[in-house]
Amino acid sequence: MKRIFIAARSNPEHMAELFRSELPAHEVFTQQPQPGDAPVPYIVVGRPTPGVIAAVPGLELVLSLNAGIEHLLASGEVPDHLPIVRLVDDGLxxxxxxxxxxxxxxxxxxxxxxxxxxxxxxxxxxxxxxxxxxxxxxxxxxxxxxxxxxxxxxxxxxxxxxxxxxxxxxxxxxxxxxxxxxxxxxxxxxxxxxxxxxxxxxxxxxxxxxxxxxxxxxxxxxxxxxxxxxxxxxxxxxxxxxxxxxxxxxxxxxxxxxxxxxxxxxxxxSPHVAAPTHAHTAVAEMAENIRRFERGEKLPHLVDRTLGY
Structure with missing residues (x-):
């Protein structure tokens, strides 16, 4: 059973429930993984606190909760070999x-x-x-x-x-x-x-x-x-x-x-609310990207680090 870590700052449990509905064969959790835990291929993250991403064992794919990912690149916490997928969904x-x-x-x-x-x-x-x-x-x-x-x-x-x-x-x-x-x-x-x-x-x-x-x-x-x-x-x-x-x-x-x-x-x-992340549409898009990744298909909206987006 592959694991998904929801590192959202706002209402992570609600997002976890939506992921469980979309991907019932995956284990979805919201607590920070600890050393020695089983590998966690997927992290769903917005603006993480320092050290969150680096502490996840066996990470294979970073799913951004935002369309803008400059904060993920600027932090230096996402290793160069890890793919990052921007959130692009109908709700945004x-x-x-x-x-x-x-x-x-x-x-x-x-x-x-x-x-x-x-x-x-x-x-x-x-x-x-x-x-x-x-x-x-x-x-x-x-x-x-x-x-x-x-x-x-x-x-x-x-x-x-x-x-x-x-x-x-x-x-x-x-x-x-x-x-x-x-x-x-x-x-x-x-x-x-x-x-x-x-x-x-x-x-x-x-x-x-x-x-x-x-x-x-x-x-x-x-x-x-x-x-x-x-x-x-x-x-x-x-x-x-x-x-x-x-x-x-x-x-x-x-x-x-x-x-x-x-x-x-x-x-x-307005207080950064023009295009808020809507959990139901965002999770549907991210879950489909996980399915694509597991089928070995090309991922849409994959971040090009040389361009910065």
Whole structure:
């Protein structure tokens, strides 16, 4: 009987029960393995405390609870020979799409402005545009970015997608590589960041990118806080170059109480909940990956350490 160690910090027993239902022939447990224990081929882990992964005997596969795995690589705790599988499931993609579209459409149709006007009892119609008169630039063409971009296309927005590879998205214009970044964002009304966090994408949303957007553009970040130069974003907001920002991720989480983003009038914050892991969809995907691994099949979303995702 092969063993699965659930090292999730949040409600591991619930996840273990779901795994037992999916893989009844496996032993699933949530207590840290001890020296001399039977081998544990599989670990399910999010952001582990130091030493957790290294202490697991006989490990063969690391199943990430997150789409982003930079924390696993940065810790140095996953030996180079061990494969890591990113979590890419319908629940994550659907959640991110909901969150991004909610903010984008609310800005597009002036809903926050009308809420402010309502509070002041002011009747002041704003300029309204059709979706086809707006340009959206999505940074990232992975499982999250491609789905989000597809929704923008279906809503009628002129959609651009920028990524390392230039992956084509039906109905959108694709841009590949760092030299094409400015072409992708120039004049965009809405900028959405859904990039993986790597050394090449760190600080990618800086003053140069923000100043290239259309005057009064809206910025949405659902990826990682390290993608954004916060001082540049605040400056762009203060100058009106960017009219607002929806931020779900930050360099330090929880966001420190003294951080100026908390009180900025043009910033909408959420506590890293844009695409939470939904246990039932996540476990179904991870269990299928274990079945694939045991059948000797190629695993989807296997981390390429040279790329960082």
């Amino acid at each position: 993609a659907d959640g991110m799409s909901d969150w991004v579209l909610a903010h984008a459409l609310a800005w597009h149709r002036n809903l926050a402005t009308y809420a402010d006007l309502q509070a002041k009892r002011e009747w002041a119609p704003q300029q309204e545009k059709l979706a086809r008169e707006r340009t959206v630039a999505v940074l990232g063409a992975g499982a999250l970015g491609s789905q989000v971009a597809g929704h923008f296309v279906r809503f009628g927005f002129k959609t651009r997608v920028w990524s390392r590879s230039g992956r084509p998205i039906d109905g959108a214009t694709s841009f590949a590589g760092r030299p094409a970044l400015m072409d992708a964002v120039s004049g965009a009304d809405i900028l959405v960041n859904l990039l993986p966090m790597t050394s090449e994408t760190a600080n990618v949303v800086d003053a140069t990118v923000l100043n290239a957007l259309a005057k009064g553009a809206f910025f949405i970040n659902g990826a990682r806080g390290g993608h954004v130069v916060d001082a540049d974003l605040i400056d762009a907001l203060d100058r009106g170059q960017v009219s607002g920002a929806a931020l779900d991720v930050f360099r330090t989480e929880p966001l420190p109480a003294a951080d100026p983003l908390w009180s900025h009038p043009k910033v909408l914050l």
